[in-house]
Amino acid sequence: LPTPTTTTTPTTTTAAAAAPPSSLPPPESIRLRPRVVTLNIMVAGLSGLGKTTSCASLFESWRRGGGGGGGGGDGGGEEGEDKSTTVVDPSRHFERYDASANAILRVRIIDTPGFGNRVDHRRAVRPIAKYVASRRDRQYKAETSPSLPDLDATYRDEEGGGVGGGGGGGFEGTDHLVHVCLYFLSPGRFLEIDRHFLRRMQREVTIVPVIAKADTLTDEEIAEYRAELRRAFDRERIESYDFDADRRRRSRRSRRGRSRRGEDLSSTSSSTSAPPPLRRGRRPGEPLAVISRDGLYPWGESRSYDPHHSDLCLVRDLLLSEHTERLVDTARARYGTYRARRIAAGRASDAARYALLLGLLL
16 A cells, blocks of 8 residues: 655745845834924014014024024024015925924914004904914815815915925915914003904914013013013903913922822922023013014123023924924814804704705795
8 A cells, every 4th residue: 555645735924924034124214104293373463573583583493403592583584674574474384304203393484464554453453363264264175175176375485395395385285274373562561452462363363472572671671561461461361372381280280299298398399399490580471572683782782592681492492392282282172163163054054955945845
């Protein structure tokens, strides 16, 4: 009899298992697609406060990755001085890649006309409110009508291609909402137009008030003005974005935790609960004060990026690092309420139209 043979079924191996380990790519060569965060910042206030100059200096230094230093006021300084904004101008945008977070932050600056360019200051607020509303409507149409043509062609940089932006002349597929409004206040006086703008626009967009031309005030004057602004905000029920809220909440939680553990608060308060030193008499929750460019005077000099003179560097770091996503989330939550209202109104309109058509047919 023939000797029985044993048949074996060949095993199937995957290409990854069959490949030798040396042919696989090293883990460090595998890169994830970066996350894209869009932040649209509107700038508003009276004419002559250095809004355009401040933003040019602020975001040019951020784009270059520069820190402080006396040269912070050079980027875009002459342009902001020679050019007066007469219409809502959203053409200026920047882009920066953060390798540590593997994220791309795209920033668009929406410059607005100064209120002093018109006789009726209250009417000057209407184009700004109209623009914010149009951006909400644009976002809603982009979400509900995927086939809608690109309507942002008129808001793109005429030179084509954002700064480090990869071509196209604009940010395609990005968030169209206005996420935050950087509002410049006159130094030393809170005007009626400021009160009207803040009360009118706080329902539409998150507002960050900033005292302009801080080099025209002494430390005592600016501390008194900040306290006056805080009282005015409380009296007029004006809500502004508080950069120091998290710090105060962490301090309170820390004190409650130490109290529950029975620790002596008097011995540790000076080292653990005290906030970092605030410049020029500013207390937590009070508005920041900025200098748009370096200045040389007979009695000394002022530097826009010196923290003892100006909060310009702090504004940059807070807006474009620590609080970026929170500002975006706040704007998206406000838009969510608007979107739900639009959808409900659309359904009610469709129901009324259907009832009318049914009545005509019957």
